Amino acid sequence: MEKKRVVVTGVGAVTPLANDVQGTWERLIKGESGISKVSKFEEGQFPTAVAAEVKDFDPGTFMDPKNARKMDRFTQFAVASSLMAVQDANLTIDESNANRVGVWIGSGIGGMETYEKNFRLYEKRGHRRVSPFFVPMMIPDMASGQVSITLGAKGVNSCTVTACASGANSIGDAFKVIQRGDADIMITGGAEAPITEMAFAGFSSAKAMSTNPDPNTASRPFDINRDGFVMGEGSGVLVLETLESAKARGAHIYAEITGxxxxxxxxxxxxxxxxxxxxxxxxxxxxxxxxxxxxxxxxxxxxxxxxxxxxxxxxxxxxxxxxxxxxxxxxxxxxxxxxxxxxxxxxxxxxxxxxxxxxxxxxxxxxxxxxxxxxxxxxxxxxxxxxxxxxxxxxxxxxxxxxxxxxxxxxxx
CATH class of the missing domain: 3.40.47.10 (Thiolase/Chalcone synthase)
Structure with a gap:
């Protein structure tokens, strides 16, 4: 069976540098850092004092605020990034193609914020105070699920959970879906919102995160004075499609994915x-x-x-x-x-x-x-x-x- 050529026609991102691709890219190539003092906890609560937080993100900019309240932060990031990627690809999803458009977005941890908030409610006030949306907000596959619902994409819908390889695995898996002919277009990438007390506690206990208190120098790959990673949050999404589909639509092609x-x-x-x-x-x-x-x-x-x-x-x-x-x-x-x-x-x-x-x-x-x-x-x-x-x-x-x-x-x- 001949493998189909697969190209990238859209990109979307929410990152610690900016809430879109262009702003993120401009800061990235200037060598600017998105790392700052962590704002979600009191200083001194953990050995690590810095994080790469997404700043000034308003989910209402991208989706109905009522729907956003039923999503964990990682899912909001995924929906926002996917909407940006689809718009960037100038892609319309309707009855003519919905069955051939799929979604494959990975998350390593899923809804940590949702889990912690609802567990505290359960401990203080019992099971009746736990949100009926607790489970669908928490599970890692809900990024793909909500993106599919939001966009009306009815093709292959999946989520790869392989820790810090989840986003890359998802892109590779989506690439293979198209290459073997099971979809024409895939919306794919990764999403995460892990900056929570339990995640910090766990990684601190594992001594995996940097304890350098200076946000400007804490993340220093390949430097002899590196002492651990800096936790970040956000989402990155690509629109992948067959070369035939991209040409037929007159789509802008960023690159070809080949391996x-x-x-x-x-x-x-x-x-x-x-x-x-x-x-x-x-x-x-x-x-x-x-x-x-x-x-x-x-x-x-x-x-x-x-x-x-x-x-x-x-x-x-x-x-x-x-x-x-x-x-x-x-x-x-x-x-x-x-x-x-x-x-x-x-x-x-x-x-x-x-x-x-x-x-x-x-x-x-x-x-x-x-x-x-x-x-x-x-x-x-x-x-x-x-x-x-x-x-x-x-x-x-x-x-x-x-x-x-x-x-x-x-x-x-």
């Missing part, structure tokens, strides 16, 4: 496999799927969490996969500016990948002041770089040993 690799470490619940062995296999699988050689990749959007083992092992993995080309490969971690959006990271970073191709600009890794000797590749330190970008690989890795690599190429006939 998807997904593997499991089978090693540890939180730690990556030594030497990034699982990531190596995912990256190689993506290259094989795209029918590309390592030397054809111009830019690697790294998972780059600013944790000790991720950054070191991802560097080793890149050397393993790219060989001599690793020395010439531009690599950056946009998490240095957005923080780590957990299940939304792969969605937001896919948006960055296609914008990089279209604009010919590689976002920097900020806060590299003292490079780690074990992280000795070109991480585009501190300033964006203008460069012709033919192909981007975007990595996402998650607790449970999930490894994902996506490949986007400059579109040519």
């Amino acid at each position: 998807y690799g997904a593997t499991g470490d089978a090693y540890h619940v939180t730690a990556p496999a030594p030497e990034g062995e699982g990531a190596v296999r995912a990256m190689n699988e993506a290259l094989k799927d795209a029918n590309m050689q390592p030397g054809e990749i111009t830019y690697l959007n790294a998972h780059g969490t600013s944790t000790e083992y991720n950054d070191k092992y991802e560097t080793i993995a890149a050397k393993n996969v790219f060989g001599d080309h690793a020395e010439k490969l531009a690599i950056s971690s946009t998490k240095s500016m957005t923080g780590h959006l957990l299940g939304a990271a792969g969605g937001v970073e896919a948006v960055f990948s296609v914008k990089a191709i279209e604009d010919g600009i590689i976002p920097p890794t900020i806060n590299i002041e003292t490079p780690d000797p074990e992280c000795d590749l070109d991480y585009v330190p501190n300033e964006a770089r203008e460069q012709d970008i033919q192909a981007v690989m975007s990595n996402s890795l998650g607790f449970g040993g999930h490894n994902v690599a996506l490949i986007f190429k400059k579109y040519t006939e």
Whole structure:
């Protein structure tokens, strides 16, 4: 069976940098950070004092406020991003195509805010005070469900939950849905709103988050003084469709998605496999799927969490996969500016990948002041770089040993 070519025709995002793609992208390539002092808790409540919060987000701008109240914050982000992506794609969903338009949006944690709020109500006032919308607001698949309802998309509707790889897995899975002919168009990405007391408590206990109190320098991937990730929130969504559909609509094509690799470490619940062995296999699988050689990749959007083992092992993995080309490969971690959006990271970073191709600009890794000797590749330190970008690989890795690599190429006939 001949595989269909799949292209990106729309992008949407809500991030700690801005509540749209253009504002986010402009700040990103300037090297500006969306990280600030956490506003949701009292200072000193946790060892971590900073977060990458979405600011000034009004769900009423994107949806009926009454409906928004029945959605957790992560779902509101997903709906907003999807509406922006569909509008950007100039896509109309109606009876003529609804059955061939699907939604696949991942979330690593789902409705943490909803869970905490309703548990407190239950403890204080009993089960009758728990919202009847508690379950549908909390479950991770509701981002996809609500986007489908909002847009009238009746095709494949699913959600991948693979921790911090959820957004990337969802895009890859949606890509394969179209490639095998089960849908013509997919609205896909990730959404997360994890900045809650329990999430902070859990990650603090795991000693995974940075305890650097300075929001400007807390996220510092590949720097020797990195001490953990900075939690973020938001959503990133792409419109994927067959090349035939895009051409028939006269749609703007950002890039072509050509490769998807997904593997499991089978090693540890939180730690990556030594030497990034699982990531190596995912990256190689993506290259094989795209029918590309390592030397054809111009830019690697790294998972780059600013944790000790991720950054070191991802560097080793890149050397393993790219060989001599690793020395010439531009690599950056946009998490240095957005923080780590957990299940939304792969969605937001896919948006960055296609914008990089279209604009010919590689976002920097900020806060590299003292490079780690074990992280000795070109991480585009501190300033964006203008460069012709033919192909981007975007990595996402998650607790449970999930490894994902996506490949986007400059579109040519």
